[in-house]
Amino acid sequence: xxxxLTGASGQLGGYLxxxxxxxxxxxxxxxxxxxxxxxxxxxxxxxxxxxDHVAAAFREAKPSLVVHSAAITTVAACYRDPRxxxxxxxxxxALLTELAAEAxxxxxxxxxxxxxxxxxxxxxxxxxxxxxxxxGRSKLEAEKPVLAYSRGVVARLSLLYGPTLVGQSAFFxxxxxxxxxxxxxxxxxxxxxxxxxxxxxxxxxxxIAESAFAGLIHLGGPERLSRLEMGxxxxxxxxxxxxxxxxxxxDQLQTAEPRPSDVSLDSSLWRKLFPNQxxxxxxxxxxxxxxxxxxxx
Numbered sequence: 001x002x003x004x005l006t007g008a009s010g011q012l013g014g015y016l017x018x019x020x021x022x023x024x025x026x027x028x029x030x031x032x033x034x035x036x037x038x039x040x041x042x043x044x045x046x047x048x049x050x051x052d053h054v055a056a057a058f059r060e061a062k063p064s065l066v067v068h069s070a071a072i073t074t075v076a077a078c079y080r081d082p083r084x085x086x087x088x089x090x091x092x093x094a095l096l097t098e099l100a101a102e103a104x105x106x107x108x109x110x111x112x113x114x115x116x117x118x119x120x121x122x123x124x125x126x127x128x129x130x131x132x133x134x135x136g137r138s139k140l141e142a143e144k145p146v147l148a149y150s151r152g153v154v155a156r157l158s159l160l161y162g163p164t165l166v167g168q169s170a171f172f173x174x175x176x177x178x179x180x181x182x183x184x185x186x187x188x189x190x191x192x193x194x195x196x197x198x199x200x201x202x203x204x205x206x207x208i209a210e211s212a213f214a215g216l217i218h219l220g221g222p223e224r225l226s227r228l229e230m231g232x233x234x235x236x237x238x239x240x241x242x243x244x245x246x247x248x249x250x251d252q253l254q255t256a257e258p259r260p261s262d263v264s265l266d267s268s269l270w271r272k273l274f275p276n277q278x279x280x281x282x283x284x285x286x287x288x289x290x291x292x293x294x295x296x297x
Contacts, residue, residue, distance in 0.1 A: 002026045004063035007070030009034040014165035015202035028061040048092035058099045067108045078135035089138035094145040108209045111156045115140040118260025132258045158220035162198035162289045179240040186246040189228040192262040194220030197285035220265030
């Protein structure tokens with residue numbers, strides 16, 4: 001089996017590559033503009049906004065399975081450049097789904113809990129999406145061609161956390177650095193997710209990819225936590241002064257787009273179909289995550 005992994009140099013992509021390398025898989029790893037190697041796999045830079053290049057590279061790769069994790073993943077970046085968000089998150093996903101259908105191969109697409117407006121919480125697969133951000137809308141649009149394909153899978157993930165494996169710091173890394181240096185960290189006390197560590201997410205996605213499941217599935221963590229609760233736990237785990245954490249409410253801070261209150265996911269279907277997969281709580285995941293050495297590119 002040859003697996004095509006897009007977004008291999010991203011935060012989730014790094015953990016997926018780590019799992020695939022451990023399994024000895026045959027992987028074709030696409031990145032955006034980044035070059036180099038990670039876990040013995042060489043990145044191939046592919047610009048997802050150039051359809052002809054994408055199609056040629058796909059046909060050259062001849063995959064038997066596709067995990068399409070490439071995306072513009074931050075809410076702020078999508079808001080700043082909605083045109084590019086549409087090109088990368090929507091158009092490229094539609095094209096890759098079409099190419100997968102032509103080749104008759106499975107196509108797995110990680111999506112997001114931010115397709116929901118946050119008014120309800122504990123969202124299951126039958127709940128109607130209503131995204132509040134450009135990012136959420138782009139991911140929801142990208143889901144449509146995948147779900148229309150008989151061998152397509154959309155796995156909606158919740159807030160992912162864990163240290164970077166690819167040399168690019170993300171929110172978690174910045175938060176650790178701030179806590180350890182005693183800098184103030186402002187965290188919302190009225191914004192809830194079902195956070196999932198990156199290792200468990202990667203393992204879950206690959207288990208889904210290797211199964212016969214098709215359609216929509218939610219993969220969130222086992223706990224509903226606020227940003228503030230997560231920050232307090234992290235400070236305690238690191239032995240840092242919790243006084244540097246500044247609680248805030250969403251209506252206290254002006255943001256370019258509305259922030260959903262509660263986009264926690266109900267992962268009952270995933271647990272039913274994959275009962276033997278790890279489903280780590282924050283306290284179970286943290287010792288594993290913070291013993292992983294960084295892997296600079």
